[in-house]
Amino acid sequence: MKKFLAMCITVGLALTMLAACGDQETDQAADGKGSDGGKKYAMVFKNTGNPYGEKMMEGFEEAIKEIGGEVILRSPDQPTAEGQIQIIEQLITQQVDAIAIAGNDEDALQPVLKKAMDAGIKVISVDSAVNSESRILHVNQADPERIGRSQIQAVSEMIGGEGQIAVLSATSQATNQNIWIEWMKKELEEPGYENIELVKVAYGDDLRDKSTSEAEALLLQFPDLKAIIAPTTVGIAAAGKVLTDKGLAGEIALTGLGLPSEMATYLTNGVSPAMFLWNPIDVGYAAGMTAHVLVEGEITGALGDTYNAGRLGEKEVVEDGEGTQVMLGDPFRFDADNIDEWKEVY
Ligand code: RAM
Secondary structure (H helix, E strand, C coil): CHHHHHHHHHHHHHHHHHHHCCCCCEEEECCCCCCCCCCEEEEECCCCCCHHHHHHHHHHHHHHHHHCCEEEEECCCCCCHHHHHHHHHHHHHCCCCEEEECCCCCCCCHHHHHHHHHCCCEEEEECCCCCHHHCCEEEECCCHHHHHHHHHHHHHHHCCCCEEEEEEECCCCCHHHHHHHHHHHHHHCCCCCCCEEEEEEEECCCCHHHHHHHHHHHHHHCCCEEEEEECCHHHHHHHHHHHHHCCCCCCCEEEEECCHHHHHHHHHCCCCCCEEECCHHHHHHHHHHHHHHHHCCCCCCCCCCEEECHHHCEEECEEECCEEEEECCCCEEECCCCHHHHCCCC
């Protein structure tokens, strides 16, 4: 009964958040007593209906309330650059002070984001980077190299260093997934993985139905498949359900990046021996605090700038290829032994 009640509360909360985060705009005057009254902070996620994005927005909203600004949460229906471009145009017209965007494409948003910056808007990317010309800095959830390499290390352990593996990703344009997959491929070139073959990278576009059909297609196309790595919370949850429904626990291992709340079942039923993630609420919160210090002129986003990111403590702007970034922690490993502590949190 307790479990049923908890589930009802979780489903109720999820539905409320879904309603709040549809392609309809959510504007909320903050009731905090911070110093930033009247300033408008927008977050644009990849697409609607993704619980990970909703958690990130929750953290962003927490930060903006803390500093006393006004928060605007927007996402297109589909994970495309076109949808985000339309939203950015509207945010420019609304004269927001800052935009934090999880980019659906590295380069396609450049003209509109430059236009926003020319209009005085502080633009940062978060979660999925846009190119360094299109933003002041990037708020990075974790080191992409560590994320990519750890997926391969984990999968190799799960399948005894031998067999066919496939990746089920988000969209083919998603910068975050693409860089993680590049690092997976580099790790596969290291000694010790000679008997592991990456047979395919499939794209479920962070849509539940497409991710499900792509996971099913992998099983049909590769009857000897030993593991699926899904570096997307939508993809891994869809694959978890497919493998569970087909009774493939223990036959095909699943790992990747998953939300504990969506993956608890598949970590305990043996479908996924382990998976990884960071705290998406903290990622959104960090983006909010970073946008705030940029708007207030406390930092410019230059290399070496340091600032106070509220409950996350002091942060430093560091190098990121051609641009700059703020780096959060290491990915956390979840398995059947620790999932219960986290499944209610995010
Ligand atoms: C999905 C999104 C998001 C990514 C996570 C891991 O929710 O693609 O951008 O960071 O997975």
